[in-house]
Amino acid sequence: MTRRSLLIAGTATAGALLVPVGAVQAAPVRSGRQLTVGSGETYEVAATTRLSRLSIADGGTLAAPEGYRLTLTVDGVETGQALTETGGTATLVKPGTYRGAVVLTVATANDVTYETLTFPFRQALYVDADGVVRDRSVLAAVLGGKLTDTLARSVSITSTGECFDGVYVQDATYTLERPVISLTGNGRCDFAGYGAAVVGDGPATKLVVDGARITNKGVVRTGVIANDGANVVVKNSSVHCRNGVLPADYQATVETPYMESVPWMLGLDGNVRATNLIGANSTATYLNSTVFSETWGALSVEGGSGLKLTAVNSHVGNTGEYGYGTYAIGDATVRVLGSRFDVGSYATIIAGPAAVVHYGASTRAAVAALNTELELGLTMAELASIPVRRTVVHSGHFGYMFFGAGTLTLDGGTVVDSERATFLNKGQQTAISVDGSDGTRLSPRDGVILQMIELDDPGPVPVDGRMMNIGVYTEPTTDPGKDASFDVTAAHTTDGAATFTAIKLKGDFYNGMRKGKNMVLTFTDSSVEGVISATAAKHRVPSIDASTFYELGIVTNTVQAAVNNGVVVALADGSTWTVTGTSYLTSLTLAADAAVKAPRGKAVTLTVDGTVTALTPGSTYTGALKLTVA
Numbered sequence: 001m002t003r004r005s006l007l008i009a010g011t012a013t014a015g016a017l018l019v020p021v022g023a024v025q026a027a028p029v030r031s032g033r034q035l036t037v038g039s040g041e042t043y044e045v046a047a048t049t050r051l052s053r054l055s056i057a058d059g060g061t062l063a064a065p066e067g068y069r070l071t072l073t074v075d076g077v078e079t080g081q082a083l084t085e086t087g088g089t090a091t092l093v094k095p096g097t098y099r100g101a102v103v104l105t106v107a108t109a110n111d112v113t114y115e116t117l118t119f120p121f122r123q124a125l126y127v128d129a130d131g132v133v134r135d136r137s138v139l140a141a142v143l144g145g146k147l148t149d150t151l152a153r154s155v156s157i158t159s160t161g162e163c164f165d166g167v168y169v170q171d172a173t174y175t176l177e178r179p180v181i182s183l184t185g186n187g188r189c190d191f192a193g194y195g196a197a198v199v200g201d202g203p204a205t206k207l208v209v210d211g212a213r214i215t216n217k218g219v220v221r222t223g224v225i226a227n228d229g230a231n232v233v234v235k236n237s238s239v240h241c242r243n244g245v246l247p248a249d250y251q252a253t254v255e256t257p258y259m260e261s262v263p264w265m266l267g268l269d270g271n272v273r274a275t276n277l278i279g280a281n282s283t284a285t286y287l288n289s290t291v292f293s294e295t296w297g298a299l300s301v302e303g304g305s306g307l308k309l310t311a312v313n314s315h316v317g318n319t320g321e322y323g324y325g326t327y328a329i330g331d332a333t334v335r336v337l338g339s340r341f342d343v344g345s346y347a348t349i350i351a352g353p354a355a356v357v358h359y360g361a362s363t364r365a366a367v368a369a370l371n372t373e374l375e376l377g378l379t380m381a382e383l384a385s386i387p388v389r390r391t392v393v394h395s396g397h398f399g400y401m402f403f404g405a406g407t408l409t410l411d412g413g414t415v416v417d418s419e420r421a422t423f424l425n426k427g428q429q430t431a432i433s434v435d436g437s438d439g440t441r442l443s444p445r446d447g448v449i450l451q452m453i454e455l456d457d458p459g460p461v462p463v464d465g466r467m468m469n470i471g472v473y474t475e476p477t478t479d480p481g482k483d484a485s486f487d488v489t490a491a492h493t494t495d496g497a498a499t500f501t502a503i504k505l506k507g508d509f510y511n512g513m514r515k516g517k518n519m520v521l522t523f524t525d526s527s528v529e530g531v532i533s534a535t536a537a538k539h540r541v542p543s544i545d546a547s548t549f550y551e552l553g554i555v556t557n558t559v560q561a562a563v564n565n566g567v568v569v570a571l572a573d574g575s576t577w578t579v580t581g582t583s584y585l586t587s588l589t590l591a592a593d594a595a596v597k598a599p600r601g602k603a604v605t606l607t608v609d610g611t612v613t614a615l616t617p618g619s620t621y622t623g624a625l626k627l628t629v630a
Contacts, residue, residue, distance in 0.1 A: 037062060045070055048140075051102040056095045068106050071122045071164065073140040075100045078124070081161035083188060086247040087258050089119045091163050103140040110136050110168065112201075114192035117257045121194060123165035124157045127172045129204065138164075145178075153177040162186045162218075163195045169230075171202035178211040186219040186244045190276050191256045191302060193225040197239075203229030203281065208377065212237035218244035219260050219271045223291070228279035233376050235287040241274040242294045242319075252469035252546070254460045256303070262296040263469050265457040266403065267552035268322050268345055270295025277332075281306040283374055286314045288386070295320040295344060299334075300327045307332040310370060313362050313389055317342035321396060322550065324348065328355035328406060335370070337412070338362025338389030345397040347416065352404025352428065361390045361412030361438065390414060390439070398553060399444070402428040402496075403457070410442075411435035421448040424553050425496045426455045427513060436503025436526070447530070449507035452496050452519050452565070453537045456544065456552050473544040473552070476514065479536075480563050486516035488566030488586040489622040495520045495568075506530060510557045511565040512537025518566035518586070523575040529599075532569055533583040534562035561624055562586050571596070579604045585625040592618040598629045605630065 034053040037043045037060035044063045054072070056062060064070035072080045072093050080098060081091045110121040126136035131149025141164075145154035154177065157166040166181040176198070187195020197214045200207035207230065214223045214237070223239035226232035246261060254263050261271040274293040277284045282304065291298045291314060298316045301309050309326060316325045316339060323344040328334045329351040336359045341347050348357050360366065367386055371378045390413035393399065399422035400408055408423075408430070416422055422442045423432060432450075434440060442449055458471030491497065496511070497520040505528040511519035512535045521532065535557040544551045559582050566586035571577055571594035578597045588606075590596065596615045598604040606613050609623045 045104045045106055048106050049104045051104065052099070054098040054102045054104070056093060058095045060095060062093045062104070064106050067109050069109050069120055069122050071105045071107065071138045071141070072098065072161070073103045073105065073138065074098050076141060076143045076158070078138065078141045078159040078164045079161050081164060083162050083186070086249050089117055089188065089194070091120070091161070105138045105140050107138060108135045112192050112194070114189060115257045117189070119189060119192050119194040121165060121168065122163070123168040125152065125167045127167070127169045127174045129172050131172075151175045151177065152179060154179070156180045157182075159183040160185055163188050165193065165195065165199060166197040168199045169201065169205050169207045171204035173206045175208045175210065176212060179209070179213070181212065181214045183216045183221050184218060185221070187221040188260070189257060190220040190222040190225065190273065191259070191278060193222065193227060195220060196222040196225045198223065199225045199227065200230035200232040201227045205230035205232075206375070207232045209234045210236055212239070214239045216240070216272070217242040219246055221272055222274065222276055224275045224284070226277050226282045226284040229281045231283045231375060233285045233287070234289050236289065238290040239274050240290075240292050241272045243271050246271055254467050254469060258466070264546045264549035265459070265469065265471070265552070266349060267397075267401075267549055268296060268324070269549060270320065270323060273297040273300045275299050277301045277307050277309050279304045283308045285310040285312070285370070285374055285376055286316075287312045287376070288314060290315045292317055292319055293323055294318065295323040297324045297327055298343075299325060301329055301332045301334065302327070303330065305330055308374065309333070310335045310374065311337070311339045312367060312370070313338040313386060315340045315342070318344040320344055326357070327351065328357050329404070331355065334358070336360075336391055337366055339391050341391070341393040341395070343393070343395045345395065346399070346401045347393045347395055348400050348408070350400065350402045350404060350406035350408060352406045355404070355406035357406060358409045359391045359393070359414045360409070361388060361414075362386060363388055363412070393417065395419065398422075398424045399442075400424065401553065402426060402430050405429040407431040409433045409435075410440055411438065413439040415441045415443070417443045418445065420444060420446050420554065421451040422507070423450045423498065425450065425452045426457070426553070427453065427515070427517060428496065429494045430496045430498065432498035434498070434500045434503060436501065440503060442505060442507065444507055447507050448510065449505060449530070450498060450509045450519070451537070451555070452511045452513050452517070453553070453555055454512070454514050456539065469546065475539050475542045480514035483516050483564045486564055488518060488562050488564065489568065490518070490587070491520045491568050492518060498522070500524070500526045500528070502526060508532070510535045510537065511562070511567050512555060512557060513565040514563070516564045518568050520568045522570045522572060523577070524572045525574055527576045527578070529578040529580060531559065531579070531581040531583050532567060532577070532585065533559040534565045534567050534586070535559050559584055561626070579627050579629055581629060583627045585627070587620070587622045588625055589620040590615070590617050596627070602629050604628070
């Protein structure tokens with residue numbers, strides 16, 4: 001193989017870029033050149049070069065000097081670049097003929113290491129504490145508008161190649177006003193931001209994205225990423241990301257440096273999420289914005305610690321059948337105020353172990369407090385212009401899914417309308433609090449408010465040293481054995497607990513756990529109409545794999561006496577429970593003004609350890625409790 005070198009000094013101008021006095025600009029270069037790279041040749045481009053025609057034969061290679069990265073743009077559009085292998089990180093310009101305003105930009109490397117891999121980033125605009133870094137930017141891909149060291153206004157960035165980023169801000173204060181960013185073609189890793197439209201990185205980063213239009217299509221071609229302590233504020237913007245086509249030889253894995261599709265064990269499919277919040281102490285806030293992924297997830301939180309994700313008066317969801325609105329892992333704090341969620345599968349997946357999630361109204365006090373806490377920088381005029389709204393959730397499957405421990409609060413008139421259970425607890429410690437004093441409503445169309453089941457995630461399988469998503473969930477065929485050491489009549493800190501205040505509920509509560517975990521329910525100044533019981537929960541199919549991921553979490557319930565799945569119920573402060581069907585409990589506490597009733601024209605009977613017992617206000621009953629309606 002031969003190697004040639006093209007040496008032309010200078011840096012290409014960003015086509016159609018309007019540069020004000022004192023703004024970032026690029027020096028002009030000679031144009032009108034043509035370049036042909038033959039088969040077997042490696043052609044090293046030593047400096048940014050403008051051409052009218054570029055031809056690369058099969059087996060021909062364009063390269064940059066060591067420590068630099070090469071990017072091809074044609075008529076201001078990044079194009080032609082593709083990963084050299086599945087699971088790899090390097091890209092090369094594909095063979096072919098490129099005509100028009102052809103620019104080969106040679107930029108200083110921006111290599112980002114994430115866990116075991118180093119990703120050779122290329123980005124249209126790179127900003128650090130000193131402003132726009134021309135030597136790390138591909139300014140030929142930044143069209144129109146105004147560009148300075150503190151602001152990019154009305155610029156356009158388009159990519160049809162792979163793994164090209166729009167804007168990368170590193171430890172800087174910067175504002176993007178009305179950018180239009182469209183990236184089509186696969187990315188590679190959204191835990192690093194390799195292939196994302198906008199990345200804010202580093203603890204000194206304050207990035208404001210105002211009035212953006214971001215439309216991406218491709219595997220892990222994420223819209224917005226906040227990483228490593230960055231504070232990213234997105235307002236008055238739209239972010240839409242659609243799935244791409246996975247490489248034919250891609251093997252699904254949970255190992256994050258190689259993950260390019262959602263783990264199906266979450267009951268999801270898809271290969272791109274619209275946003276991601278990662279690292280330590282990173283913050284992402286979406287205000288008056290629209291954020292949609294096709295499937296997988298819209299507002300994601302992945303790994304790290306001290307992460308804060310907030311959506312205020314925003315429209316969030318999925319355009320496909322499956323997907324989540326938000327994800328909460330670790331000790332993340334997720335807040336959704338005054339927003340509308342139209343999601344395929346879940347409003348939020350809570351993956352714990354100490355996640356805190358709150359859905360409520362965008363009251364002026366709440367938004368003002370967030371403005372201070374999160375350093376959003378909203379002016380008094382902006383705060384005054386934010387309307388007060390409640391949050392409304394529409395889900396095609398479940399409301400909220402607990403995949404790990406966590407705390408969930410619903411208040412402020414939040415409305416949750418779901419096809420299946422409002423709360424799906426897969427064997428986790430929970431603290432659910434629902435306050436209906438401002439009109440909060442829960443409307444599961446299958447009639448189940450809370451469903452507890454064993455975790456039905458089969459887990460990854462080690463294959464040649466890598467954890468692959470090829471496991472199979474198999475439904476147990478035997479009855480659970482009694483654990484004599486577990487007290488089904490008491491409340492434990494590790495139980496699945498839920499508290500309901502000042503709300504009218506219609507629906508059922510089922511504890512289908514096989515192992516020791518109780519369902520602990522407290523109702524205060526509330527009414528509930530339905531079945532509350534221990535059950536035998538069974539999936540609709542005997543086994544579930546990647547091809548039937550949508551069966552996860554869907555069970556039928558057969559009420560029965562508790563084994564290791566106690567049901568501890570407290571009716572406090574004037575609460576009433578209208579029992580609509582046979583219910584098995586292990587503890588029932590009635591306040592002096594509480595009542596257990598049957599539907600009109602029927603009567604409810606309580607037996608305790610097989611003995612008919614009167615239901616008396618102010619009493620507590622423990623043991624094998626059975627309530628029947630006749």
